[in-house]
Amino acid sequence: MMNKIKHALLLLLMTATSFANAQTSANDTIQKNIRLVENNLVGPIRVEGEPSWSIQERMEHYKLNGVSVAVIRNYKMEWAKAYGWADAAKKIPATNKTLFQAASISKSLNGVGILKLVQDGKLDQDKDINQYLTTWKFPYDTVAKGKIINIKNLLSHTAGTNVHGFEGYNNKDSVPTIVQILNGTKPANSDPIRSMFAPGLRSEYSGGGITISQLILMDITHQPYDKYMYQNVLKPMGMTGSTYQQPPVDTKPELLAKGYRGNGSEMKSKYNIYPEQAAAGLWTNPTDLSKYIIETQLALQGKSGKALNQANTKLRLTPYMDKSAALGVFINDMDGTKYFEHGGANEGFRCQYYGSLEGGNGVVVMVNSDDGGIMNEIINSVAKVYNFKGLYHSKVYKEVAVDSAVLQTYVGKYEMNPGRILYITREGNKLFGQATGQGKLDLFAETQNKFFLKTVPVEIEFIKNEKGQVITCRIYQGGAHDAKKIE
Template sequence: MLLKKLNLIVALGFLVTGCSAQTGEKIADSTQKKIQLVEKNLVGMISTEGTPLWTIQERMAHYKVNGVSIAVIRNYKVEWAKAYGYADVAEKRPVTTSTLFQAASISKSLNGVGILKLAQDGKLDLDKDINQYLTSWKFPYDSVAKGKIINTKNLLSHTAGLTVHGFGGYDIKDPLPTVVQILNGTKPANSDPVRSMFEPGLRSEYSGGGTTITQLMVTDITHQPYDKYMYEQVLKPMGMTGSSYTQPPAKAKAGLLATAYRGDGTQLEGKYHIYPEEAPAGLWTNPTDLAKYIIETQLALEGKSSKVLNQAYTKLRLTPYGDKSAALGVFIDDLDGVKYFQHGGANEGFRCQYEGSLEGGNGVVVMVNSDEGAIMNEIINSVAKVYGFKGLYHSKVFKNVTVDAATLQTYVGKYEMMPGKLLTITREGDKLYGQADGQSKLELFAEAQDKFYLKVAPVEVEFLKDDKGKTIICRIYQGGTHDAKRVE
């Protein structure tokens, strides 16, 4: 189906801070030249032939993104880290490479390291029933599970068949629920109870609720607060000393915290939300610290480091479990023959993404304090182009094609994408539009006389006619091929 239109976002100001993340010293001239190339070679996932490349400044203004922070990894080292714009517009406080952003679902990746550390230390068997390790609460199995147990690998790979995709967080003035209240969906929790949606092991279905269960497992096994265990056993050993899972964040860190902003650039009330769901969404960090995690993962995978996990457990963490992509807290992508481990994140007012190669020691991290994350793909494209990171460049270029109004009119109508779900095609002059039920109307741009594309998402549509020349099918290309029959 057609995707919802991406919100367009512009910065109220533009500042730049940068340094070598390795030494804190001024960036070398050769690296500075590459940074300048990255800053002016932004391109979207969809572009039109002849469209000029953008600068970071232009795209921050276009998307109303107030702050951006980047780290680039090359040959197992942080090549550079740089920050742009404002951490807080009202305070005129600039983003620096030390500014902390909410890592949102990237929190799950570091949580995976912490859980496997328990297994490595002999305190947890990843294949056994999770209820063997839960003492303050038990998962309430019912008939939906069909008698199958849920193990820790299921929770980390989203193959447990559990509900609750993600969490909205809490206003700074709201009462905060305990982890047990979150899992049971009882007040003051603002999310549904975490329960079985289907039997475990059937398929991967993203569940932040499942990850929250691992948070309780940590505290029940270690008898320590989750944030303390994660700092002492995971973050500190990897050198991520600026990062923390503590929710609410410590007052001493207030001057380092980025303020969250909506897609139109307006500030989130209370500056940011609180996430007592620390394991799936609670990490405060920055690209430089995340780069340390990526590099440690890469070195541990090759048996060259073991600050937290040894080679065997690192390999296990990066191995998909019951799914072609979902591993234990990370997703594995094969991009043009190069494998990457990666995760993205989306909390209220924050977006982030990291990519790390399984070989060669390359990667990139981008974090923004905005609900609009499209600029991240554009920055990653630019980094991939400048550094030649194979597989990370994703941009399809279309040619401009003119289609006359009479031909466009033959495509106008309603198409059934699935029972009760319609795609409406309309024409306004020489422009064609598509609108799926419950979504925004989007302009369709011609790449051929009968084939069109969206500029806001990787979606294409093709119109098929019968032998009498009547349009009967709208074929949608989005993660596969889907035919919608014309009904009006």
Template sequence: MKKTRYALLVVLSLSRLNAIAQSAGKINDTLQKKIQLVEKGLVGLIQTEGQAPWTIQDRMAHYKVNGVSVAVIRNYKIEWAKGYGWADAAAKRPVTDKTLFQAASISKSLNGVGVLKLVQDGKLDPDKDINQYLTSWKFPYDSVSKHKIINTKNLLSHTAGLTVHGFGGYSNKDSLPTIIQILNGSKPANSDPIRSMFEPGLRSEYSGGGITISQLIVMDITHQPYDQFMYQNVLKPMGMTASTYTQPPVNTKPELLATAYRDNGTAVEGKYHIYPEQAAAGLWTNPTDLSKYIIETQLAYQGKSSKVLNQATTKLRLTPYLDKAAALGVFIDENSGTKYFQHGGANEGFRCQYFGSLDGGNGVVVMVNSDDGAIMNEIINSIAKVYNFNGLYRSKVYKEVAVDSTVLQSYVGKYEMRPGFNLSITREGNKLYGRATGQGKLDLFAEAQNKFFLKVVPVEIEFIKDDKGKIIICRIYQGGVNDAKKIE
């Protein structure tokens, strides 16, 4: 009797296991179909009516991008992560979900977490003068700052009015400067001194220089190397154990590092640049690890986790400071009623972008080892469409119209955008072209008799007549409205 009952239990258990396996198989099949839809559904920020989508392989070839790595977050979990192409083309080393890329300015987001950890622990008041915390170097205030202090919130939100937008890095043959040499712009630093450009608190003006000051604040408060503090207090607690701020990444297996490439597909000398400006540009990571940061931020924002920052500190980090978008290490985007925290990055031979929704637990990370990051928007558009991520699908469809050559000719001329910077409109047959001072010639495509659009960037141009029918203004729509007066 016992044997029969035991046999019956075994059969029932096996039946349940088979059912679970079949269910998992269906889930995997469904997921694989979604991944394939993403891979075949790339579209740009600008589409024309009837235009077919591209595949990820098509666009990698088009842009000469060697490697791409992607992760999708859904409902506070990593839905999938996948690599494409080559981490190193010469060695035929493929990109995997473990391949590390330079995160470039995305480093600033994780830096914000580290700095606010010090705030949360009561070691730093983010509203006080930074010179209260800087001990190895002091910021040299001058008349430009107009007797206003710079605080840590200013540094993280780019509202300190400081110079040095970004950094070019160093080759493996260069002598590396200390952090203080970088701040002072002294040899062997290859960047300018970090000084006041205008008074703090006036507006947001992106400054990697300001973030580098926050790096020194962390070091002066903790008396630890920056990379060591960040690994132990930020990366490791969030599970980002594959990631490192160490520059160069001496303790990381070389085969895990992606090689950097120019936009023509040739490798950067020495395979990649070194960034002692660790807080601003020095993180090596991958989309899987960045997804862990995004998910932890989303859960902490909801009060459901506190691996590094609690809910109150996370909300502080995600709140824009003196600006509608620039928060403390992140930018807040709102589109179609959905808010995302996000950051992009651009180092020599690397481009990257992430988005994480404040609610709902959705997100995306894309990293490429190329100077050309145009494919990233196309991948994000495809993911947003497949997964119905509200506010992330940002492609606009235009319908081209025919415009008579005599009408096109009336738009030809020179338009002054500002003193010394003009837009020249020319015609060749039934095509109109625009060229801004110091820039290349771009095709203009008609969406109406007097309105045109570009296919390479989201810009629209409208020609305005006076009451006598004479063209007097070229109105440019690009992050706002700018009028250029016709001068020739």
């Protein structure tokens, strides 16, 4: 009997040791991947032979105070890590619990909340929104051409409504009610929400339309927006550190990141207040957003339903009257891999997330700055380290030398469209381009007559006539656009 007990204990010890070794090995792999991500940042444009950067180097380059990242692999958050400061002046470090303003990513979670009303039988996604609005009615006019706006129009930006985004209010401003925002009356600092064109013609981004959906939710539930969203969306998905409160009065101040300008300077107030909660009011972090992404991925497969069931998750992720605009998210086919995604830009904050529709992969990046340039660089690094197909976007150029005499033939004024000129100048062996109202940018040669920018994916080609004279500057940016040489 004693021998059997000893044998059982030995097996248990061996199993525990094996499990511990496996855990150690997995943790070592994760730490290795974190270091690889941290040291392999690249931008959308690279020059052959140019080394990659570290997160620290790019934070210094962009004058960033804080960055927070999370990586999702195989339906689990593999790791999350924050860098720098939540508040530089007070020396409060950014941590995984630090909350950032999610800006327009708020619209994604709002889509979950609105479709929860559909799922509960309290809202019909195809009916006129005025059937559900009680404290305000959308003022249809002749622009709408007799067509109704439904909730799917609002969430997919196909309602034809105006007001792209909101600038928020500082801590000394009077904050308007939702009805004042929708009517554009003081103290609202945005235009009235009205029709620009008939519903259903096309998708045109409208934070104004999303704000109408906020009031619909409040009118149906008779609850404050932030309370409903916490109880029915955030809490069920495990996002208990997040809030739609504006301002977040129930959150410890040290957990709130301070917003900064692109040059690293502080905002006048620590952060702006956004009463347009559905469009821009979520405070969260990459760890909590990972829970939302994973829940979406699992619900899509019918393996979870903490907030929405499979049918309503499919509805939310299905583009409506547009190839990419779904109900609170954008669906992008990236080299054969489909992702649901959204970005955000509030005063002093930038953010972006991607979640794959299959495979359970994703990434979230948030910064407390007006400059989000580092985000795509981090996403590129994550995509390369983890082989996330479709997320890596970095084109490599080989720079060539061009004689200054040849460069001089390109110097001049090129008319892009009436009143908008592209000025090409030369300084020694360097060529520069400057469009009306914009700063001067370096042009780098990839051939004797074709140049590229390192900051944005734009190429410029100089076209000659049969006499060898430069007559056109062809600009490649979302297609080819010709600018005629006028001087």
